Amino acid sequence: MTGRTWASRPTDRGVEMVAHAAARPYWLDRDLRPEHRPRLVGETGADLLVIGGGFTGLWAAVQAAERNPSRSIVLVERDRIAEHASGRNGGFCAASLTHGLGNGLQRFPDEMPTLLRMGRETLDAIQDTLTRLGIDADVERTGELDLATTDWQFDDLTETATAGQALGEDLVLLDTSAARERVNSPMVRGALYDPNVLIIDPAKLAFGLADAAERLGVRIFENTEVLTLAAGPAGDEICARMDFGQVRADRVVVATSASRSLVRRLRLYTVPVWDYALMTEPLSDEQLASLGWPGREGLADSGPRFHYFRLTADNRMLFGGWDAPYHFGSDDDPRRARRPGEWALLGEHLLQVFPQLEGITATHTWGGVIDTCSRFCAFWDTSHGGRVVTAVGFTGLGVGASHFAAAAALDLVDGLRTERTALEMVRRKPLPFPPEPVRWAGITLTRQQMARSERRNGRRGAWLALLDKIGLGFDS
Secondary structure (H helix, E strand, O other), X not given: OXXXXXXXXXXXXXXXXXXXXXXXXXHHOOOOOOOOOOOOOEEEEEEEEEXXXXXXXXXXXXXXXXXXXXXXXXXXOOOOOOOOHHHOOOOXXXXXXOXXXXXXXXXOHHHHHHHHHHHHHHHHHHXXXXXXXXXXXXXXXXXXXXXXXXXXXXXXXXXXXXXXXXXXXXXXXXXXXXXXXXXXXXXXXXXXXXXXXEEOOHHHHHHHHHHHHHHOOOEEEOOOOEEEEEEOOOOOOEEEEEOOEEEEEEEEEEOOOOOOOOOHHHOOOOEEEEEEEEEEXXXXXXXXXXXXXXXXXXXXXXXXXXXXXXXXXXXXXXEEEOOOOOOHHHOOXXXXXXXXXHHHHHHHHHHHHOHHXXXXXXXXXXXXXXXXXXXXXXXXXXXXXXXXXXXEOEOOOHHHHHHHHHHHHHHHHOOOOOOOOXXXXXXXXXXXXXXXXXXXXXXXXXXXXXXXXXXXXXXXXXXXXXXXXXXXXXXX
């Protein structure tokens, strides 16, 4: 069995699935979204300013308040809480801090035993915090199945399983028969099961963290964009200037994801790439049973371009991923979020995985940017004499890693020496991307070669081999 090939163009049935969907994130299109919080007007002071109302910023605010209840904390968000990547992701909360075992082994081989342990501890801490703070995020500790759709992908999963098991990871390799007992799809050649993944409702998590932060004394302002960061006149504070106000803070954590960095030297370290997804109508009991998916695990296929899919609490299916376009000049114009062709192709791919769902419709489709860096996992930067710490670059899988990133950022901004701050992963930054037009040409060539490697049974070719050699390669 060599596997099946993904459709390369939208089909009529894919178009029909998405044609009448609302073009906005399902997670944010529900009655549970809170009312607008106020904009910051005038001047205020704080011991700690957190910039960014996504997961990293929210975790930083909550953790900082719990570490020191007397600390004055302000969080500002350019738009609304969870408006961007945190409010439109797949809701896979993985223990991995390095965007997967393979990526971590390639970049931090000596630290992987420690990083794997810290990842598991992070996942436990997330669950414990949600319980302690009374946050209902529809958490299911189902684990994740990484699916092979071809023989060569199954060989890759076998290598990953061997490497992970040697490091003490509870990974389970499933052959075709065993994998299809977990998910009934003709596309499945085999699978690798990782138990250390939570499936969550990302918006409920974000909204719950924001509410908890406020109960802990954090002041949150929405529709408040920070325009500049600068040292105060005496050098003993940071002044963050906004359109209608200013915050004078002793310390600052910047968690702005794919937005243009407030620290000029970091602007070549990340680029915005686009991700697209759809959400179906709720499945009937018969449809759900036909999927043969009793464990409700998060699912992802394991090619160079991959999909992620999961069930929601009300048995909708989220299906996203595949292509990750980059546009010249790091163009993040919101108009690019609307891509009917991308959504229709995802619809076709969903039906290739689950042909038994023929005729199902999507209620929501969406797209948006995520931040990526050349090592494909988070990094940290300290600036302004140690008073400002930035944490960005997640490249997806940031739901769980954001908790760790926030903890490390707080350690750094407070000048603490901890096990986290001693890590090479935390101390060292990735290579920056080159300026345009070389950046666009290199990213475009890489995307083309990844698609080509898929057609050539995983053979990576000269360009991808070169990137692997110099530490810039990536394979899901």
